[in-house]
Amino acid sequence: MSEANDKRAALGEKTAELVIAGFTFVLGAIVAFDSWRLGARWVEDGPQTGYFPFYVGLIICFASIVNFVTALLAGKKGRAFVKVGQLKLVLSVLVPSAVYVGLVGWLGIYVPSILYIASFMLWLGKYPWWKALLVSVGTSVFFYSVFELWFQVPLPKGPIESLLGIA
Amino acid sequence: MEALNSLLQGFSVALSFTNIALMFAGVILGVIIGVLPGLGGANGVAILLPLTFSMAQTPGGQTSAIILLSCIYWGALFGGAITSILFNIPGEPWSVATTFDGYPLAQKGRAGTALTAAFTSSFVGAAVGVIVITFLSPIVAEFALEFGPPEFFGVYLLTFCAFVGMSKEAPFKTIVAMMLGFALAAVGTDTVTGTLRLTFGTATLLTGFDFLVAVIGLFGIGEILLTLEEGLEFKGASARINVKVVFETWRELPRYWITSLRSATIGCFMGIVPGGATPASFMSYGTAMRFSKDGEKFGSGVVEGVVAPETAAHAAGTSALLPMLTLGVPGSPTAAVLLGGLLIWGLEPGPLLFVEQKNFVWGLIASMYLGNVAGLIVVLTCVPLFAAILRIPFSVIAPIIIVICAIGSYTVHNATFDIYMMVVFGIIGYLFKKVRYPLAPLVLAVVLGDRAEASFRQAMLMSHGDMSIFFSNKLVGGLTSLALILLFWPMASGAVALLRNRLRRE
Numbered sequence: 090m091s092e093a094n095d096k097r098a099a100l101g102e103k104t105a106e107l108v109i110a111g112f113t114f115v116l117g118a119i120v121a122f123d124s125w126r127l128g129a130r131w132v133e134d135g136p137q138t139g140y141f142p143f144y145v146g147l148i149i150c151f152a153s154i155v156n157f158v159t160a161l162l163a164g165k166k167g168r169a170f171v172k173v174g175q176l177k178l179v180l181s182v183l184v185p186s187a188v189y190v191g192l193v194g195w196l197g198i199y200v201p202s203i204l205y206i207a208s209f210m211l212w213l214g215k216y217p218w219w220k221a222l223l224v225s226v227g228t229s230v231f232f233y234s235v236f237e238l239w240f241q242v243p244l245p246k247g248p249i250e251s252l253l254g255i256a
Numbered sequence: 257m258e259a260l261n262s263l264l265q266g267f268s269v270a271l272s273f274t275n276i277a278l279m280f281a282g283v284i285l286g287v288i289i290g291v292l293p294g295l296g297g298a299n300g301v302a303i304l305l306p307l308t309f310s311m312a313q314t315p316g317g318q319t320s321a322i323i324l325l326s327c328i329y330w331g332a333l334f335g336g337a338i339t340s341i342l343f344n345i346p347g348e349p350w351s352v353a354t355t356f357d358g359y360p361l362a363q364k365g366r367a368g369t370a371l372t373a374a375f376t377s378s379f380v381g382a383a384v385g386v387i388v389i390t391f392l393s394p395i396v397a398e399f400a401l402e403f404g405p406p407e408f409f410g411v412y413l414l415t416f417c418a419f420v421g422m423s424k425e426a427p428f429k430t431i432v433a434m435m436l437g438f439a440l441a442a443v444g445t446d447t448v449t450g451t452l453r454l455t456f457g458t459a460t461l462l463t464g465f466d467f468l469v470a471v472i473g474l475f476g477i478g479e480i481l482l483t484l485e486e487g488l489e490f491k492g493a494s495a496r497i498n499v500k501v502v503f504e505t506w507r508e509l510p511r512y513w514i515t516s517l518r519s520a521t522i523g524c525f526m527g528i529v530p531g532g533a534t535p536a537s538f539m540s541y542g543t544a545m546r547f548s549k550d551g552e553k554f555g556s557g558v559v560e561g562v563v564a565p566e567t568a569a570h571a572a573g574t575s576a577l578l579p580m581l582t583l584g585v586p587g588s589p590t591a592a593v594l595l596g597g598l599l600i601w602g603l604e605p606g607p608l609l610f611v612e613q614k615n616f617v618w619g620l621i622a623s624m625y626l627g628n629v630a631g632l633i634v635v636l637t638c639v640p641l642f643a644a645i646l647r648i649p650f651s652v653i654a655p656i657i658i659v660i661c662a663i664g665s666y667t668v669h670n671a672t673f674d675i676y677m678m679v680v681f682g683i684i685g686y687l688f689k690k691v692r693y694p695l696a697p698l699v700l701a702v703v704l705g706d707r708a709e710a711s712f713r714q715a716m717l718m719s720h721g722d723m724s725i726f727f728s729n730k731l732v733g734g735l736t737s738l739a740l741i742l743l744f745w746p747m748a749s750g751a752v753a754l755l756r757n758r759l760r761r762e
Contacts, residue, residue: 106691117435124453136721140713146439148435156432182481182658190675198659205655244663
């Protein structure tokens with residue numbers, strides 16, 4: 090039952106094409122409008138700041154319309170953009186990654202990396218906890234030695250590192 | 257002859273103990289990067305670029321830094337073949353065509369033969385590419401010394417129009433991707449007037465988007481998300497190369513010399529004209545299939561089907577550095593990242609480089625010869641080791657790669673904001689790849705955006721806003737016309753095909 094469900098299309102390819110063409114159109118419009126606001130005309134001493142990006146924005150809008158219409162006419166309705174099972178897998182990586190990145194700003198890079206790698210191994214990989222601990226802590230220690238000690242490139246650190254006195 | 261003298265001097269620069277050690281380190285790192293999903297030539301070099309910032313400040317360090325990074329590139333080119341042949345997973349886009357015959361060969365138990373053929377043809381392709389660079393680049397550079405802003409804009413225009421005309425994706429998707437790149441490059445402080453553009457009042461956007469972050473997100477995170485769709489496990493053939501197989505394969509390879517020569521030519525051409533390694537490998541596979549005696553056996557596992565795409569991909573990947581060095585116009589995303597590196601180290605790519613930084617340029621070119629020999633040695637001897645990396649389960653390797661990407665994005669500017677941007681670019685990369693928007697022109701536009709805009713504005717200032725300056729003399733007129741022909745090529749060829757069909761029906 091769940092097997093069949095996983096193969097179902099979560100989103101059709103045609104819909105995805107249309108949404109992305111719409112998205113790029115909006116981006117193009119933003120670029121064009123902001124450039125126009127800054128001045129996109131030719132003045133006494135040469136082109137204004139917005140001159141070049143204004144046309145870039147216009148071209149994006151025009152090409153997006155073409156892509157939108159092409160996708161609308163193509164009628165590849167049946168094809169899946171992403172299947173339910175695939176989407177689950179992709180989200181199971183994407184969501185933790187977003188959380189991880191959010192934590193980096195607050196806790197520095199080392200502690201979130203340990204949590205991230207370990208939880209990944211525990212939940213998706215079904216590894217025993219000691220293996221997860223070994224790999225995740227090992228990776229952080231490795232990056233610490235390569236970046237901070239060897240190449241002397243500082244990485245973000247948080248309150249836990251300052252407690253340990255290595256910040 | 258002058259080129260040979262300069263090359264000899266280059267060898268004296270490249271043949272130091274540090275540089276040779278860096279070469280091997282670079283190649284090994286590069287192969288690992290090429291083998292791992294989510295890490296490839298472009299983002300691998302982008303992640304490691306910040307590590308060279310301090311290296312490049314020591315005397316002669318710029319040469320060492322470029323040797324390290326370019327060898328990572330060669331290694332990644334080699335590494336792509338390993339995953340294609342053993343696991344049927346192209347580690348790099350340009351090794352897709354290698355899977356067509358490489359994987360069937362491996363399934364027949366001839367993995368060793370396929371790998372040896374792939375590595376050797378890669379080496380041959382690269383060697384041809386380097387020879388072309390050695391003799392052609394001083395000529396191009398000298399020619400380009402005469403270039404003014406209109407000519408440079410003509411070259412940029414040609415580059416970008418070539419992408420539209422030669423890409424196998426829909427032309428308007430290529431245009432959208434490319435123009436988004438230009439828009440991203442425009443964000444931040446306008447270098448000419450100092451005005452803020454497209455920052456929408458936020459301080460974080462003052463410095464604009466860094467292309468390194470874009471590359472890491474688009475190619476790294478995006479690629480991992482794509483790989484994930486295939487599931488969490490890789491199943492592959494076992495790899496072992498023994499000396500006997502190597503020599504047997506080497507005895508067989510000279511038979512395909514015409515294929516090699518044709519593929520190398522296609523590769524060099526596609527690399528210099530920014531078509532890139534990926535279309536070159538497909539084109540070369542296609543032509544090899546058409547002209548070969550065993551054409552109909554292609555796809556079932558013939559050695560010739562491995563030789564053709566690998567030779568072309570390496571020839572293209574190598575010769576992509578020619579326009580990067582001589583004109584400051586990279587022929588591939590990885591070349592674009594290397595160009596970004598040169599700019600960060602304080603070198604101005606372009607024709608003057610050949611006059612002012614002779615040691616750097618020729619040291620790099622000499623290192624290409626040596627680096628590829630180093631690469632061949634490393635891959636032939638260490639294949640089982642590299643294949644073992646792929647057997648590490650994805651649930652371990654994926655989070656580690658994402659951590660590496662995060663570190664890479666952070667170290668570019670020591671900004672946490674860049675890590676957030678990396679994730680955003682990753683999602684964009686995943687979506688764009690799925691609906692077949694090409695990413696290479698986007699990256700190239702981000703890198704070249706400011707320079708293209710500057711040359712456009714200077715040219716416009718020269719002519720007081722008159723577009724006809726782009727046709728004002730033979731040279732710039734030729735460049736512009738060629739660019740326009742390439743731009744409308746898909747439309748023209750489509751029209752011709754339509755007409756031919758209609759005529760046939762009548």
